[in-house]
Amino acid sequence: xxxxxxxxxxxxxxxxxxxxxxxxxxxxxxxxxxxxxxxxxxxxxxxxxxxxxxxxxxxxxxxxxxxxxxxxxxxxxxxxxxxxxxxxxxxxxxxxxxxxxxxxxxx
Numbered sequence: 001x002x003x004x005x006x007x008x009x010x011x012x013x014x015x016x017x018x019x020x021x022x023x024x025x026x027x028x029x030x031x032x033x034x035x036x037x038x039x040x041x042x043x044x045x046x047x048x049x050x051x052x053x054x055x056x057x058x059x060x061x062x063x064x065x066x067x068x069x070x071x072x073x074x075x076x077x078x079x080x081x082x083x084x085x086x087x088x089x090x091x092x093x094x095x096x097x098x099x100x101x102x103x104x105x106x107x
Contacts, residue, residue, distance in 0.1 A: 001036075001053055001054065002053070002054040002055070002059070002060050002097055003095070003096055004051075004060055004092060005049060005092070005093040005094045006049065006050045006052070007049050007050075008048045008050075008083055009086075009087040010048060010087075011083065011084050014081070014082035015082075017081070018078075019048075021075045021076070022040055022048070022079065024072055024078075025068075025072065025075050025076065028071060028075070029063065033062065033066070034055065034059050034063075035053065035054050035060070036053035038050050038051060038052035049093070050090075057097065060095065
């Protein structure tokens with residue numbers, strides 16, 4: 001398994017818009033590019049971090065090279081509009097292989 005971690009800075013008051021756009025985009029990316037989905041987190045500074053799981057590095061790299069374009073222009077516009085102007089559309093923090101996975105998904 002391969003994971004990628006991204007960070008975004010969202011305009012105050014645009015958090016719910018960002019989260020909705022992120023959910024729609026993540027569902028589309030999962031469908032189009034074959035990711036296992038993602039988790040969205042918020043740090044103590046108010047920035048959002050997304051942790052996305054992929055079957056392997058090649059799958060992630062193909063989607064990354066394609067800029068993860070998806071077929072929901074409204075969601076993409078909502079996403080970009082919610083970001084502070086100097087923020088990147090998705091700053092890649094880390095991309096790495098999973099060596100051990102003890103997360104419990106059931107129960």
